Amino acid sequence: MEKATFAGGCFWCMVTPFEEMPGIHGIVSGYTGGHTENPTYEEVCSETTGHAEAVQITFDPEVFPYQKLLDLFWRQIDPTDAGGQFYDRGESYRTAIFTHNEEQKRLAEESKRELAESGRFDKPIATQIVPAGVFYPAEEYHQGYHKKNPTHYKRYRTGSGRDAFIDRHWSMRKDQGELRERLTPIQYAVTQENGTEPPFRNEFWNHKGEGIYVDIVSGEPLFSSLDKFDSDCGWPSFTKPLNMNNVKGQMDTTHGMVRMEVRSQQADSHLGHVFDDGPGPDGLRFCINSASLRFIPKQDLEKEGYGEYIQLFPQA
Incomplete structure (x- = not known):
């Protein structure tokens, strides 16, 4: 130490x-x-x-x-x-x-x-x-x-x-022209236009790999597979972020509902919403769009620049 x-x-x-x-x-x-x-x-x-x-x-x-x-x-x-x-x-x-x-x-x-x-x-x-x-x-x-x-x-x-x-x-907000070229249409719509992808028809809703999920725009670490659970809602769900300081919440009153929107701290990407019906000790369910995320497998954490998170996944 x-x-x-x-x-x-x-x-x-x-x-x-x-x-x-x-x-x-x-x-x-x-x-x-x-x-x-x-x-x-x-x-x-x-x-x-x-x-x-x-x-x-x-x-x-x-x-x-x-x-x-x-x-x-x-x-x-x-x-x-x-x-x-x-x-x-x-x-x-x-x-x-x-x-x-x-x-x-x-x-x-x-x-x-x-x-x-x-x-x-x-x-x-x-x-x-x-x-x-x-x-x-x-x-x-x-x-x-x-x-x-x-x-x-x-x-x-x-x-x-x-x-x-x-x-x-x-903040790590990117040029919109550069983002339109780099992101897929659904990734851009979700992260930059507060869109929502279809349930059960997205990349990570049923993903089982071990590793971490980072912001597709900025790369800031957001969630761990260790906190992922099957909420049967059709989107990847997590009991908590990797670090609460990497996400921020703001009230969302669109579509006739009152919800807490979740955004990334640095890139200000729209990620999804958080609800109070989760299974963890805090009772939270972070319901996140796959299109806002990039997955880093545990074996690639070091070479991708996220070596500090290797300790989350002890070797068998």
Whole structure:
């Protein structure tokens, strides 16, 4: 196991992007980078301690390499803002990568340089890269805050402007002309025009292979065969996504019904709908169009760039 430490503004919002990823064995919210021992939340917010709100992640680099953690980190923040993050202002909400060894420092500097040269942002990258120091866990109240207070967390996260910024700068929406050439007519109709394919006459409704299902447009991981079940509805059904942060829901009132539509987070592809009649512990049924998915067999996960998911399928 190794540790990675990131400051990205409010630490409540820096837990969810990482916690469901394979190879992540723990995430602690806390304070670091300052000069006060055992600071409290109130002291850190007073801007007198020098500390930043941060998360410390325990991870298995063989499963989820540090490079992928860095990539995920950049996608959660405004790296050009030196005065805080979104709604939260001040030094305690600065962004920083706290490196634990020379290899992490090298990789962090390399990723920062690549981001600066990508042209994605029209301002300089302000995120600091500094050696990791003492990390002080925050009060228990702040650990897993999104689970303890989900309504307030969602309201705060949306109101802060973080999600809107991420969607604006990191969405993977493609040129419609390119998509029309690359996708089949039914794939385009489903993902881009909110269409629905015929039941029992689609690629994966009765598919039994072991592996994961990714967005046909962007390739972002969406579902696992381990969570697939036969709902007898004619479309592939899953009890849960691979990572809840890779999907988003919005109310759908078309066709005289009130349903929760499911879309992919990065590409904003229409996937299907979610219902509350599933067999899993959460009682959910993600009813998904085959045309929105591409299947990656377990034996191809490594070569297709999804090696971190191999651990889901132990060898016999």
